Amino acid sequence: MNIDDHGKASLLADIGLVGFLTLIGLTTVLVDLSQHPIWSTVYLAITMMLMLVTYFYGLIPGLLSNLLFVFGQIVSAAYVSLQLHQEVPLRMTIWLVLPGLLCLTLAVMMRHQQELQLRNHQLRNRLVEQGAFDAQTNLRTMVAFQKDARMYLENHRQFNLPVTMLVIRIRYFQELEKMLSQEQSQRLLKLISSVLSQESRDNNLTYFLNRQTPTWGMILHTEERVAQEITERLKxxxxxxxxxxxxxxxxxxxxxxGIACWNSEDMENPYDLMHRSIRETEYDV
Known part of the structure; x- marks a missing residue:
């Protein structure tokens, strides 16, 4: 799926959602205004079952179930009219088409959302294969850091934007690791990764840099003072x-x-910035 297909799938998923919510609202109004609340309630319950069929089994089984429902309505209307000699309200004919429309919009929304989920899953797997994405923490890796940092430094040279790197580690991790089970250790890594992901802004990239000595990094276009504020929030x-x-x-x-700012006078590449940040963690007491 290319970018155009992704945009089209996203648009159709949104259209399906809007259509589905609109029909849900219309259904609620019709049930509320109906002069036959018992029949409307029964039809509403059947409609919900038809939507469940569509959700779990797909559009075709959902539409076939709708045809059976339409046939049942026609038979019941004929029985009421011919045998009981009672008039069937014209307003009830909305139930001939409304369940089908609900199932159709639900299927459209689900189909394109599934396409988007599949594309995201494929993209994630591709990033993992390329070594740019850590599957366990859902963060970018050292491979991605090398590429991203060069882009940040290029922005610094062209636009004079400040470049600051923030490195996070666990205090006394070597001693702590001996007391933790593997499950607890993995849970701790995921918790810290989640905290960093939540605190980072759209223009701040977060990385999992080292698994042996768990090290996280964040590269920012900001001053050291702002990076210090972010650090306090993270902690x-x-x-x-x-x-x-x-x-x-x-x-x-x-x-x-540890926080370090890019200085072209004593730094030559992104690794210098990263190592300076790591050294700064030794002074965080």
Whole structure:
């Protein structure tokens, strides 16, 4: 799926959602205004079952079920009119088409959402294969950092934008690792990765740089003062999430951070910036 196909699928999914919600609203109004609430309630319940059939089995089974429902309505209307000699309200004919429209819009929305999910899954797998994406933490890796950092440095040279790198590590991780089970260790890594992802803005890229000594990095177009504020928020958010986690709340640990700003006079490449940030973590007491 190329970019145009992705945009088309996204648009059709949105159209399907809007159409589905519109029909749901129309159905609610019709049931509320109906002079035959019992029949409307029964038809509404059947419509919900038809939507469940469409959701779990697809459009074709859903439409076939709708045809059976339409046939049932025609038979029941004929029985009421011919045998009971009662008039069937014209307003009830809306139920001949409304369930089918609901199932159709639901199917359109689901189909294109599934296409988008499939494309995202394929893209994620492709990034993992290229080494630019860590499947466990859902963060970018050292491979991606090399490419992204060069782009940031180029922006610095062209537009004089500040480039700052923030590195996060776990305090006393070597000692802590001996007390943790593998499941707890993985859970801790995911928790920290989640905190960084939530705190990072759209223009701040977050990385998982080292698995042996868990190291996270964030590269920013900002001043050191702002990076320090982000660091404090990260630490506070981590402490809050750690206290809420049933498996990790007993841990006595915290994050340490190092911040370094790009200086072309004593730095030559992105690795210099990263190593300077890592060294700065030693002074975070």
């Amino acid at each position: 506070q958010h981590f402490n809050e999430q750690l206290a809420r986690d049933p498996q990790l709340k007993m841990l006595d640990t915290s994050l340490i951070a």
